[in-house]
Amino acid sequence: MKKSILLIVGILLALSLVLAACGPQVNEPAPGEESVDTGDTGDVEEPAGDKAPVVLRFLKISDPLEAQAFEEMVAEFQTIEDGKWSHVSVEYDAKPFAELFPAISRAVATGSSVDIVQADGPDVKHFAYNGVLMDLTDYFTEEEMQQWAPQSIEEGSMNGRFYGPPLAQSCQLMWFNEDMVAAAGIDVSDPSGWTYGVDGTGLPNWQKLTVDEDGDGSPEVFGLETSGPWDYFWRIPGRSAGTPGSPTYEGIGEDGISFVGYFDTPEAIESYEFIQDMVYEYKVMSAEQVTNQMLTGLAATSVYQDMIMGTQKDSFPEFNMGAIEPPYFVTPICQTGSWHYGITATTENFEEALAFVKFAASDAGAEYIWQYKNQLPANVNLYNSIDEFTDPENPRSLMAEFFLEYGAPRIMTPAYTEYNALFTQFWVSLMAGEEDVAGLATEYAELMEEAAQKYEGWNE
Amino acid sequence: MAAISKLEIPRAPWWKRKKFKDAFTAILFALPALVNFLVFRYFPIIWSARASFWEYSLLGGFRKYLGFGNYVRLFGDRLFWQSMGVTAKFFLMYVPIVVALAMLLALFSNQRKPGMGVIRAIIFIPVVTSFVVVSIIWGMLLNKDVGLVNGIIRSFGLPRISFLMDKNNALPTIAMISIWKNVGYSVIVLAAGLKSIPGEMYEAAIVDGANNWQRFWKITIPMISRQLMFVTVWATLGAFQVFIPVYSLTQGGPSRATNVIVYYIYSKAFQFGEMGYASAMSMVLLFVLLIVSVLQMRLFKRDY
Numbered sequence: 087m088k089k090s091i092l093l094i095v096g097i098l099l100a101l102s103l104v105l106a107a108c109g110p111q112v113n114e115p116a117p118g119e120e121s122v123d124t125g126d127t128g129d130v131e132e133p134a135g136d137k138a139p140v141v142l143r144f145l146k147i148s149d150p151l152e153a154q155a156f157e158e159m160v161a162e163f164q165t166i167e168d169g170k171w172s173h174v175s176v177e178y179d180a181k182p183f184a185e186l187f188p189a190i191s192r193a194v195a196t197g198s199s200v201d202i203v204q205a206d207g208p209d210v211k212h213f214a215y216n217g218v219l220m221d222l223t224d225y226f227t228e229e230e231m232q233q234w235a236p237q238s239i240e241e242g243s244m245n246g247r248f249y250g251p252p253l254a255q256s257c258q259l260m261w262f263n264e265d266m267v268a269a270a271g272i273d274v275s276d277p278s279g280w281t282y283g284v285d286g287t288g289l290p291n292w293q294k295l296t297v298d299e300d301g302d303g304s305p306e307v308f309g310l311e312t313s314g315p316w317d318y319f320w321r322i323p324g325r326s327a328g329t330p331g332s333p334t335y336e337g338i339g340e341d342g343i344s345f346v347g348y349f350d351t352p353e354a355i356e357s358y359e360f361i362q363d364m365v366y367e368y369k370v371m372s373a374e375q376v377t378n379q380m381l382t383g384l385a386a387t388s389v390y391q392d393m394i395m396g397t398q399k400d401s402f403p404e405f406n407m408g409a410i411e412p413p414y415f416v417t418p419i420c421q422t423g424s425w426h427y428g429i430t431a432t433t434e435n436f437e438e439a440l441a442f443v444k445f446a447a448s449d450a451g452a453e454y455i456w457q458y459k460n461q462l463p464a465n466v467n468l469y470n471s472i473d474e475f476t477d478p479e480n481p482r483s484l485m486a487e488f489f490l491e492y493g494a495p496r497i498m499t500p501a502y503t504e505y506n507a508l509f510t511q512f513w514v515s516l517m518a519g520e521e522d523v524a525g526l527a528t529e530y531a532e533l534m535e536e537a538a539q540k541y542e543g544w545n546e
Numbered sequence: 547m548a549a550i551s552k553l554e555i556p557r558a559p560w561w562k563r564k565k566f567k568d569a570f571t572a573i574l575f576a577l578p579a580l581v582n583f584l585v586f587r588y589f590p591i592i593w594s595a596r597a598s599f600w601e602y603s604l605l606g607g608f609r610k611y612l613g614f615g616n617y618v619r620l621f622g623d624r625l626f627w628q629s630m631g632v633t634a635k636f637f638l639m640y641v642p643i644v645v646a647l648a649m650l651l652a653l654f655s656n657q658r659k660p661g662m663g664v665i666r667a668i669i670f671i672p673v674v675t676s677f678v679v680v681s682i683i684w685g686m687l688l689n690k691d692v693g694l695v696n697g698i699i700r701s702f703g704l705p706r707i708s709f710l711m712d713k714n715n716a717l718p719t720i721a722m723i724s725i726w727k728n729v730g731y732s733v734i735v736l737a738a739g740l741k742s743i744p745g746e747m748y749e750a751a752i753v754d755g756a757n758n759w760q761r762f763w764k765i766t767i768p769m770i771s772r773q774l775m776f777v778t779v780w781a782t783l784g785a786f787q788v789f790i791p792v793y794s795l796t797q798g799g800p801s802r803a804t805n806v807i808v809y810y811i812y813s814k815a816f817q818f819g820e821m822g823y824a825s826a827m828s829m830v831l832l833f834v835l836l837i838v839s840v841l842q843m844r845l846f847k848r849d850y
Binding site for chain 2: 187188191192194195212213216218302303304305308315372373374376384503504507510511514515517518519520537540
């Protein structure tokens with residue numbers, strides 16, 4: 087009998103632990119209604135007036151630098167407008183980069199009470215299409231919209247409706263090891279990008295920079311770093327092979343679901359073949375990605391966004407790094423897009439979420455992100471006020487100029503997630519030495535188009 | 547003499563009878579495991595079966611009832627069959643080697659010699675490490691240009707090998723990593739079985755003139771057939787469900803050479819937003835694994 091009682095108690099304890107892990111049910115009012123206390127108040131200060139504390143749940147990327155930025159940003163947010171929002175605090179659910187998109191999907195599927203999500207720029211249309219994000223068009227004035235670069239507004243919108251103000255932006259430069267470049271006798275006083283192609287200016291330079299002392303066909307130092315197999319880096323050469331407005335440059339049809347005739351144009355195929363030749367024929371690039379290949383001295387140049395400056399400063403302070411515009415075939419281009427704030431359609435704290443998002447995306451909020459992350463801001467006013475952007479000797483100044491002149495959003499489609507997954511497969515096969523590059527490009531253009539068909543009519 | 551009246555012993559209520567109490571206690575002991583299976587295994591299977599009949603995605607929810615549409619589609623999906631083929635190849639590379647290697651290591655570590663406890667621990671360490679972490683580290687070690695393994699190969703004057711970027715080498719490399727990671731578990735199971743074999747059987751066999759091979763084949767193998775069956779079925783299930791090294795290292799490439807079925811299901815569910823279709827593939831995989839497991843158990847001639 088005693089054993090049975092002990093066993094029952096143990097089972098009840100286990101069951102209660104299981105049920106606790108499943109999370110609480112929260113009854114929440116519809117969006118836009120007066121907010122109510124949704125649970126843990128955390129570090130909420132005494133509310134202004136008679137407003138109940140509100141905790142905004144923010145599903146975002148795991149980034150310690152951003153965490154510091156948001157801590158200070160929220161502290162200032164609570165003081166603005168005479169403390170109108172002092173009853174608002176923010177609780178973060180941070181996920182690694184690769185897990186954030188699935189986490190947002192799971193949160194939607196399970197009806198979790200999330201107020202704000204951090205969405206990658208190209209994914210905003212995907213979320214908007216699926217009704218995950220609130221349409222914020224009517225809540226931002228023209229003046230407020232002018233804070234941000236046109237690329238940011240385009241990335242955060244779908245069919246002319248605005249769904250997500252930007253947190254930051256991104257663009258690419260070609261960074262180089264100053265010592266190696268000087269030793270190779272290469273003149274980089276002109277910041278113009280090198281050109282790809284057999285007859286381009288880049289190949290001879292990369293060949294000079296490549297070092298294979300033991301002659302085994304595997305250089306100790308490669309001319310150009312091999313970045314991750316993602317659209318963000320490697321669609322650039324393909325798009326740059328076309329002129330603005332051409333199918334090659336645009337990369338996708340106006341319907342946002344056509345890839346055949348855009349991904350596999352003759353110019354694009356030629357660009358893919360050349361990049362493959364850089365690995366197997368000219369051996370100035372490795373087939374496989376190596377983390378921090380340039381900063382560790384295993385490559386001489388790297389096409390990357392400005393976050394590399396933070397990595398260099400923190401982890402490789404002795405490394406002498408310079409930058410010029412990124413390489414291209416015909417048209418200079420950098421692919422833009424970074425994080426955006428999105429207010430979920432299921433939020434029960436819309437007023438507070440909107441106020442916070444507006445502040446976070448304003449110049450004042452963006453300064454905190456800049457201060458800690460040192461990432462290209464989306465707020466154009468900051469290009470004129472931050473020293474690094476006004477100093478012509480600083481690479482950030484070059485990046486801001488290049489971004490404003492040549493920055494193009496990644497392909498605009500709600501099928502971006504599907505496309506990016508297929509692009510990665512395509513790129514890995516290309517870099518593995520797939521012989522029939524034209525066939526590979528056509529095959530994947532068809533697969534991309536097939537995957538995008540479910541979004542037909544999204545922009546009509 | 548007065549007749550002795552039959553005593554009427556009052557019967558205890560049914561919930562106080564010994565038979566019920568014993569059954570109740572047994573159920574209570576089994577309840578935590580049953581709840582675990584119900585909540586974390588059977589309920590998701592039922593939910594997945596339901597989703598397999600719908601056009602369902604995490605973001606879009608249950609959009610449209612398709613009936614058997616997803617199943618009809620998958621039978622015409624060449625990539626589904628391609629991924630099943632890759633998985634079958636992986637199974638043929640992985641299972642025989644894991645079982646044979648585990649047997650050898652179990653026999654070796656079962657010897658009564660100093661240090662065998664340390665040997666067993668070393669064999670088991672990979673089992674308790676994070677598969678994601680070891681996959682990434684193996685990826686660095688196997689890098690064609692800067693990896694340690696190719697550095698060693700080069701020191702012997704041999705050409706470098708592209709382990710993960712060559713479509714002919716990628717799947718065997720994934721199998722090698724998985725074998726290294728998982729063999730320790732099978733070693734422990736087989737070693738436990740070896741320890742349970744009575745020594746007298748070997749002594750009697752020696753007296754009868756049996757040689758090493760005869761003792762191994764006629765005594766050791768039959769006596770640990772249950773453990774061998776378990777290890778084989780476990781390795782088979784693991785082979786058909788391989789995912790982590792593919793996700794971490796190759797993403798199904800190059801040229802879909804490592805596009806195993808679970809990775810294909812994952813990509814359909816989470817990258818292509820086709821959770822309903824992915825659920826249908828999962829159901830088919832479940833059915834295949836059930837058949838394979840039953841066949842293997844029958845091969846070992848045990849009724850489980």
